[in-house]
Amino acid sequence: MATSRRVSRVSELIKREVSQMLLSGIKDDRVGTGMVSVTDVDVSGDLQHAKVFVSIYGSDEAREETMAGLKSATGYVRSELGQRVRLRRTPEVIFVEDRSIERGTRVLSLINQLSQDRKPDDAAAEIDQDADDWEQDLVGAEDEDED
Template sequence: MATSRRVSRVAELIKREVSQMLVNGIKDDRVGTGMVSVTDVDVSGDLQHAKIFVSIYGTEEAKAETMAGLRSATGYVRSELGARVRLRRTPEVIFIEDNSIERGTKVLTLLNQLRQERTNTPEEDEEFVSE
């Protein structure tokens, strides 16, 4: 079992290398349909599995196509990681779509709408009080 410090270092290294692969390495056209960025990497304690969370900007169709391209490129990504990162065993790679940025944007939009409603409401209340 690796130490938590080593696991976090390996996760950061995998994140950096996969991000570079998304820019230069993966030749699948489906990956280029949506703007893709690696948001997080979760590596298991024994360094055997790596969940790579990706954020994809675009339509639902582009997101599905991009995820299909990423899933088909897992073998390439794993072999490239094996060449770039010096580990005894290269971890199994799983791509997972990360929707947290979209959820955060929705929450911020709702909060802004509530703020707008609250700033508009006191003026209306004052009109009712003064009559």
């Protein structure tokens, strides 16, 4: 079993090499239909398996085509990794679509929408109420200390 430091170094190396392959190495036209970027690589502790998380920008059809192209290019990616990265065994490569950026953008837009929908007077009233509650709690605690 490899150390966690070695696993993270191999993970970063695979991430860099696969990113370069996406730019110039993979000739499949389906991979070019959507903008693809490698967001993360998760390498198993024994360095036998590597999950490559990719973020694909585009329509749902473009995402599906791009994922199909990446899955068909898995053998090429693994053989290229074997030549570029000197390991005893080249890890099995699995491409996984990462939608975390999309979810994060959606959450931020919902937060912005909520903050715009909320009236400034409501927020000020809530702050005043919280301050009053805190002050009452503080005064109540002082009265208990005097007893």
